[in-house]
Amino acid sequence: MNFSLIIPVFNNSESIDELFIKIKSVFDNFNANQKHKLEIIFVDDFSKDSSIKKIETLLHDDFIKIKLISLKINHGQRLATLIGLKKATFDKLIVMSADLQDDPEYLLNFFKKFISGSQLIVGMRSETNENILKRFTSWIHYKLIRIEIKKYPLNGTDFYGFDRKIFEEYIAIDNYFLNLADLFKVSESYDFFYYKKKKRKHGKSQYNFLTRLDLSLDQIICTCRWPLRLLMFMGSLLAFFSLLSILVLIFIYFYYGTPITGWRSAISTMLFFFGILLFSISLLSEYIYRILIILRKPNIESIKDIKDI
Secondary structure: OEEEEEEEEOOOHHHHHHHHHHHHHHHHHHOOOOOOEEEEEEEEOOOOOOHHHHHHOOOOOOOEEEEEEEEOOOOOHHHHHHHHHHOOOOOEEEEOOOOOOOOHHHHHHHHHHHHOOOOEEEEEEEEOOOOHHHHHHHHHHHHHHHHHOOOOOOOOOOOEEEEHHHHHHHHOOOOOOOOHHHHHHHOOOOEEEEEEOOOOOOOOOOOOHHHHHHHHHHHHHHHOOHHHHHHHHHHHHHHHHHHHHHHHHHHHHHHHOOOOOOOHHHHHHHHHHHHHHHHHHHHHHHHHHHHHHHHHOOOOOOEEEEEEO
16 A cells, blocks of 8 residues: 655655654554555645755665655645645655654554555644644634534644545635635544644744635634524624514504603614624625636636645
8 A cells, every 4th residue: 555645844844754753663663564555745835944955865765765846835724734735646645844843753553554454534633832823813713613614623733644535626616715724524523643732843833824714714714604504693693683673662662652862872883883894894805805716716726836845
């Protein structure tokens, strides 16, 4: 059985050598009988450091092949991973990060589970070393995703693998905003193992608060329909209570003869409804923006070079 390992790279020059040594050690021990092959696809997402030069110096053998894909512009981890998956040679596909936070030792779990017949395998984070703010915002994000996709990993993942059949169904969605949440719509059942996400040893994450927020919005809006249903429910509820309050005021006026006076209640009510309206329009505009992007079908194949190392 042969495997393709896709690794998106962005300014990871300090971790490349150690990453490759660990991957090679795990695969060599697994492949002691020399029945398997491993293709490692590094997708350089327009790095500013010496990541490409480091990858070009890696030494391989007859059982481990290295492919380097260099992109013309920075696409982000999601699209860089997708480009690498499309260029994979073998039918068993694995995705992992280049920052060593996902220990290559866990690759053995993927190899064994693929051999046992698993089609979709997920590394489930049992623990992370992120700060409190990141853990809290990530927890909110995953909770919101799981409203729609019950089988989505509780703590998320970027360490996963699937076979060619699952990938073909996944890519057939043909969506510019195709993301990991869509994968769990294709297949709700999957095999998994737990692992501890390590603390970053080199460099810093490319995700700040704004980029994490943008990624979260993309994933929720392009995958889930519950925000629209929530707006519909809120609108219906507000309309009902507004109508009820009007009927109560009319009843009081005609039955008790009490005049309807005062401007504060009217202003407060108007501001409340204006806030709800503004929020609704903003959310709908996010959906419309993403629909336009999808209709344009932007070219993500901005590959500068592909070479076998």
